[in-house]
Amino acid sequence: MSTTQTFTVTGMTCGHCVASVTEEVQEIAGVENVAVDLPTGAVTITSAAPLDASAVQAAVEEAGYQLA
Amino acid sequence: MSTTQTFTVTGMTCGHCVASVTEEVQEIAGVENVAVDLPTGAVTITSAAPLDASAVQAAVEEAGYQLA
Numbered sequence: 001m002s003t004t005q006t007f008t009v010t011g012m013t014c015g016h017c018v019a020s021v022t023e024e025v026q027e028i029a030g031v032e033n034v035a036v037d038l039p040t041g042a043v044t045i046t047s048a049a050p051l052d053a054s055a056v057q058a059a060v061e062e063a064g065y066q067l068a
Numbered sequence: 069m070s071t072t073q074t075f076t077v078t079g080m081t082c083g084h085c086v087a088s089v090t091e092e093v094q095e096i097a098g099v100e101n102v103a104v105d106l107p108t109g110a111v112t113i114t115s116a117a118p119l120d121a122s123a124v125q126a127a128v129e130e131a132g133y134q135l136a
Contacts, residue, residue, distance in 0.1 A: 013081035014084065016084030016085060017084060020084065
């Protein structure tokens, strides 16, 4: 069964930002789908098992952004 | 002798946007340097000979933005 978690990312301003965050989060082991809502910064991640928030934070920071 | 021209581009919101515009403008024949100021949208282009505004407009639109 898959798990869905939503995080809020700050600082994304355009589709390029969305693509950067999506790309980094998709690289986390077990991630099946990433959906980003630019206006709100909501990043919804579907994964095989619940993700550690620290792994998500690291991916978001690698892309150049921050968790709220 | 090189020529410097400045155009204003609208819609750029982040460094990725700057990179996209810079990349497309650099592909115009004769362009030697491209400098983008994100807050103002000013794109300053140094080239071997004056560029046609239409060439710059085409490059900017290829990147997904518009001249002011």
